[in-house]
Amino acid sequence: MTAPSTAPGHELPFDLVGVGIGPFNLSLAALADGVPGFRSLFLDAKPAFSWHPGLLMEGTTLQVPFLADLVTMADPTSPWSYLNYIRCHDRMFKFFFSERFHIPRREYDHYCRWVAERLASCRFDARVTALEWDENANAFAVVYRCADGDRTRVLARQVVLGVGTDPVVPEPLRPLLSDAHTGRVLHSADYRAHRARLAAADDVTVVGAGQSGAEVALDLLRTQDGNGQGGPYVRWLARTAAFAPMEYSKIGLEHFTPDYTSYFRHLPEAAREHLVREQWQLYKGVSEETLGQMYDELYERTIGGGEPRAALQPGVELVEARADGDGYLLTCRNRQQDSLFEIRTCAVVSATGYAASRPAFLDGIGDMVDWDGKGRYQVDGQYRVALDPRVSGALYVQNAETHTHGVGAPDLTLGAWRAATILNAAAGRTVLPLSPRQAFTTFGVPRAQESAVPTAVSPATSAPAGTGR
Numbered sequence: 001m002t003a004p005s006t007a008p009g010h011e012l013p014f015d016l017v018g019v020g021i022g023p024f025n026l027s028l029a030a031l032a033d034g035v036p037g038f039r040s041l042f043l044d045a046k047p048a049f050s051w052h053p054g055l056l057m058e059g060t061t062l063q064v065p066f067l068a069d070l071v072t073m074a075d076p077t078s079p080w081s082y083l084n085y086i087r088c089h090d091r092m093f094k095f096f097f098s099e100r101f102h103i104p105r106r107e108y109d110h111y112c113r114w115v116a117e118r119l120a121s122c123r124f125d126a127r128v129t130a131l132e133w134d135e136n137a138n139a140f141a142v143v144y145r146c147a148d149g150d151r152t153r154v155l156a157r158q159v160v161l162g163v164g165t166d167p168v169v170p171e172p173l174r175p176l177l178s179d180a181h182t183g184r185v186l187h188s189a190d191y192r193a194h195r196a197r198l199a200a201a202d203d204v205t206v207v208g209a210g211q212s213g214a215e216v217a218l219d220l221l222r223t224q225d226g227n228g229q230g231g232p233y234v235r236w237l238a239r240t241a242a243f244a245p246m247e248y249s250k251i252g253l254e255h256f257t258p259d260y261t262s263y264f265r266h267l268p269e270a271a272r273e274h275l276v277r278e279q280w281q282l283y284k285g286v287s288e289e290t291l292g293q294m295y296d297e298l299y300e301r302t303i304g305g306g307e308p309r310a311a312l313q314p315g316v317e318l319v320e321a322r323a324d325g326d327g328y329l330l331t332c333r334n335r336q337q338d339s340l341f342e343i344r345t346c347a348v349v350s351a352t353g354y355a356a357s358r359p360a361f362l363d364g365i366g367d368m369v370d371w372d373g374k375g376r377y378q379v380d381g382q383y384r385v386a387l388d389p390r391v392s393g394a395l396y397v398q399n400a401e402t403h404t405h406g407v408g409a410p411d412l413t414l415g416a417w418r419a420a421t422i423l424n425a426a427a428g429r430t431v432l433p434l435s436p437r438q439a440f441t442t443f444g445v446p447r448a449q450e451s452a453v454p455t456a457v458s459p460a461t462s463a464p465a466g467t468g469r
């Protein structure tokens, strides 16, 4: 194999090279745009920006307000805001009258693409294949490959990983993903590519009671007509004891603030792990709106005495799965009753989430990363990964730090704030001022001032007796 070439004009190290251009590194690229003297480059393997294309269904919306765009929560004056995107597309009045806080997911994808196409620092069709520490250059060497096979090497004083997460499929289904039935056992990340085939099946089982599972089950249900005819029989299985709504109370959402992130980061590891498991409803539930739509769809089917061609089964764990004739035989366990039962189905959509994994291109510096006892990054308050002291450059991560920073790591709410934190650290100065105190909730032991009992309450403003609860 020939040595990778150095990109002309790029012999000097970049201040920052980003691997991956999902929303999180795109946010960093947008915030870094125009920062005087700061040279950055962002690389993505895809031919162009696209955001979870397998689940970009009509009618689905972002689960966070549009203000959680790429920049606004850190820099509302940025030209890369969602509102400026709307203005540049001459849709200001339409957006205003639509009164939408939660914008269509397809629109969020289009907005991000609009930004990515305009930032000179973003390069697509560039798969990073190796990351090494070049002692002579005192910089990271990042090697990337284009679709035509050309390999390029650039130097970077600092690198930020924003490579996203990988689909997770339950163990019993894994062997079926690649058998002759391909296309009928799949992860929800590939749903849209197989939608037509699934809609034509007699019966589809959706496994997983998160937002993706709900959206897939609802979408399949809607391929039936109003009387429940046509389309597949839809079975929706949840391991959890209930099809639970995602926490969306105002105070509950304060878990997605810098205050909570900072509190969480300083807890002992055992407490952090316990909390992430316990807080599943902050990131794994279904939006109340989608649950309502599912219910309304089922209700429609009962008009005139009909029965929905659907089954909703919580508390069910998939134990075994095997090909059976034209379809599949699933052995399931009701977790509360501890009893087994079987399901025959034509197709299975595994909407069972995503997990961070260690990218192969890191092998070149694998022994320089100070992994924790479970082989994960140790991430500090500036999102820097702990490295061997021989490495003078910094390596940052985005969306691989739930174990150190809590449930906000994959959430778009904190994306711009985290990107601005990294930008300030990478630039070595405050490019964007950030206040760490944003929540009303006091997380942890109160500081002296907060714990002091308030003194006199003026009689004129105190509540009359008997009105409190």
Ligand SMILES: Cc1cc2nc3c(=O)[nH]c(=O)nc-3n(C[C@H](O)[C@H](O)[C@H](O)COP(=O)(O)OP(=O)(O)OC[C@H]3O[C@@H](n4cnc5c(N)ncnc54)[C@H](O)[C@@H]3O)c2cc1C
Residues within 6 Å of the ligand: 019, 020, 021, 022, 023, 024, 025, 043, 044, 045, 046, 051, 052, 055, 061, 062, 063, 064, 126, 127, 128, 129, 162, 163, 164, 165, 212, 359, 361, 398, 399, 410, 411, 412, 413
């Ligand atoms: C369907 C869906 C809907 C979601 N909706 C919401 C929501 O409404 N609100 C919310 O808060 N969160 C949401 N999330 C969670 C989260 O915000 C998203 O998953 C988000 O896309 C994560 O962004 P990311 O930048 O970490 O990764 P990704 O968007 O996964 O992007 C990673 C990028 O890295 C690239 N890459 C990987 N390896 C390499 C390599 N070696 N070289 C070059 N490029 C590489 C990939 O091509 C990809 O483009 C959703 C998640 C899903 C799956």
